[in-house]
Amino acid sequence: MIVLSHVTKKYGDITALKRFTVHIRKGDFAFVVGPSGAGKSTLIRLLHCQERPTEGTIMVDGVNLARMPRKQIPSLRRKVGVVFQDFKLLQGRTAYQNVSFALEVTGAPGAYIKRRVPQVLNMVGLSDRADIRPHKLSGGEQQRVALARAIVNSPSIVLADEPTGNLDRDNAWHVMQILESLNKRGVTVVVATHDWPIVDAMKKRVIEIENGRLIRDDLEGGYSQDVASSRAVSR
């Protein structure tokens, strides 16, 4: 489903990822962890073609993103939903409009949009907040709007870059629960994070990056190799 082989990404002199190889299967739930500057965000950006790799191949759904023509980027982004730490919502539009926008972009028929958007808002628990603009929503609500927008096109992959970075505990868990329920329905989920309590508690696949290199890939891992297991035990 997602296969990175020997992927190197350079920004000028800085090498953000070095000969990075990883395979994420359909239906996986993977955390990407590592210290700040390790290359987590770079990985997420490569996966929805916001950046292109300097070297190597990135196969997503059988397409090599390294060579994919620009023209196909929009259709990739409709198959891959993304959420960020800073939500990236349109301030002038309501929660409903922020979500419906992602469907309008695809040219979806109006009747379908009217049916689909409430469905997704319901899924993230925001049915009663549909007509409110982002600046009047809490951080957790904004992130759930962003999540609703990311999944409204029924993507097979959802990427999240520090989705809980700006949220309090309750909201952070709420967002993670939504991601997990999506994953249960077959969506592949990749979450870059340094939110160690969540990573430790969820017992998912953990991919650890340091200095742009893969240093650990555990199937039911903790936030860090040693401390995590002891933490898990002491809990």
Added chain:
Amino acid sequence: MWRLLGRSVVEGFKGVFSHGLMSLASMGTVAISLLVLALFLVLAANLAYVADVLEEQVEVVVYCNPEFDRDQWGDLLMDKLSDIPAVASVTFVTKEEALDRLREQFGAQAELLEAVEEDNPLRDSVEITVSNPAEIDNIVQQARQLESVEDVVYQREVVQRLYALTEALRSAGVVLVFLLAVATFLLISNTVRLTIYARREQIEIMKLVGATPAFIWGPLVIEGTVLGLLGASLAGGVIAWGYADLFAAVEASLPFVPIVRPTPFLHNLLQLLLAVGGVLGMLSSCFSVWRYVRL
């Protein structure tokens, strides 16, 4: 395709209104730039007009020899003179008419002319106006070669200075208008770039959710075009109203000053402003959106 266009138009207009202040500011900039451009166009058009009027006053006078029989040769001479390139009009002045004019000029002292009145010493003549002062030497030469022409007179210095002056006026007008058009373009595209820059985040988000470049472009380009047209209408309105007043005032109090009539001049000017405003708004939003829309 049509759906995309329809949506672009709707969203483009929405964009103009939902970004009220920004739209107002860019519309104002467009209006002011175009107003300055229009003022110069008005000036240039009037300079050109003055040059035309002055040129029309350039005159060559052809004097016939004393034996000239106007009943027999008059028409032929007139035809031949008219056939010379750059001759605008020819007017036959009989020697009797010439004497009358002289008498008029003398006014109270007309009795001084009594001595010559029995035997009019003046000649029949043809007054020629010239459509292009550059051709005047040529006209004079050709007229001199005609039979029954005794002398050809024109005011060489005046003509040549006038010619230089009108040419200078014309090229200065062209250069000024060109420079101003460039400045207007830069100013307008800068303004539009600012409005687009203010919305780079929105563009970023649109790309993120899989919008195609055309989907992002359409509304912004329409918005730029609408802003350009609105600014142009504003500038056009001010100019039309001001010029009509100016024309009325000049015509009433300074009737001898040559000034271009408002119709059809203003009509053409308005069309030009709208075209320039629309095209500049469209082009500059195309250019500035391009940078942000690239995937």
